[in-house]
Amino acid sequence: DQQVKQNSPSLSVQEGRISILNCDYTNSMFDYFLWYKKYPAEGPTFLISISSIKDKNEDGRFTVFLNKSAKHLSLHIVPSQPGDSAVYFCAASARGSGGGADGLTFGKGTHLIIQP
Amino acid sequence: ETGVTQSPTHLIKTRGQQVTLRCSSQSGHNTVSWYQQALGQGPQFIFQYYREEENGRGNFPPRFSGLQFPNYSSELNVNALELDDSALYLCASRGGLAGGNTGELFFGEGSRLTVL
Numbered sequence: 715d716q717q718v719k720q721n722s723p724s725l726s727v728q729e730g731r732i733s734i735l736n737c738d739y740t741n742s743m744f745d746y747f748l749w750y751k752k753y754p755a756e757g758p759t760f761l762i763s764i765s766s767i768k769d770k771n772e773d774g775r776f777t778v779f780l781n782k783s784a785k786h787l788s789l790h791i792v793p794s795q796p797g798d799s800a801v802y803f804c805a806a807s808a809r810g811s812g813g814g815a816d817g818l819t820f821g822k823g824t825h826l827i828i829q830p
Numbered sequence: 831e832t833g834v835t836q837s838p839t840h841l842i843k844t845r846g847q848q849v850t851l852r853c854s855s856q857s858g859h860n861t862v863s864w865y866q867q868a869l870g871q872g873p874q875f876i877f878q879y880y881r882e883e884e885n886g887r888g889n890f891p892p893r894f895s896g897l898q899f900p901n902y903s904s905e906l907n908v909n910a911l912e913l914d915d916s917a918l919y920l921c922a923s924r925g926g927l928a929g930g931n932t933g934e935l936f937f938g939e940g941s942r943l944t945v946l
Contacts (some may be wrong), residue, residue: 748934757937819875820873
């Protein structure tokens with residue numbers, strides 16, 4: 715049973731527009747959520763995170779929104795740039811940013827393609 | 831400051847064999863964890879090591895084992911390889927206290943294992 719779901723395997727967005735990546739979770743014990751970005755032949759790279767006590771966190775072009783009642787989070791990228799083309803993984807933890815002894819629970823990822 | 835490095839990058843084994851994958855943690859990081867990423871899936875937590883002891887484990891059988899050395903480098907050993915063990919194996923390190931809430935994970939590029 716998948717506890718973290720990314721229902722869109724891929725997303726195509728025009729350069730300069732907003733990219734919105736969605737993630738749903740089922741485990742109410744999750745209290746920390748992260749987004750990782752992965753290029754081919756590289757390991758995942760931490761992008762942005764949010765604690766369950768917040769509903770929004772912003773870092774430059776990247777903003778993550780958390781809706782706890784809906785168990786839903788989204789990553790907004792504005793404006794989208796060609797270098798943003800990558801696979802984006804949503805991850806969740808019941809033990810803080812590193813996952814603690816339970817590790818992080820990842821979704822399957824969304825392949826974002828930024829078109830010129 | 832060097833990042834997380836893994837070796838080998840690619841390897842091929844046959845069913846029933848044993849494999850050892852290696853990881854050097856990022857400088858100053860005392861906690862290392864291993865993840866398995868099967869094709870089309872997100873990374874799945876295998877286990878975590880802190881101060882040379884396993885202190886967290888995901889849903890993987892005992893034939894998946896590990897070691898952490900005094901210099902915080904780590905090994906993942908898989909015995910009696912099965913076809914389904916074919917995957918990208920990711921090592922990740924972080925600082926902070928084991929089980930604590932600090933420190934995002936920094937991932938290596940991974941070791942791609944193919945089992946024939």
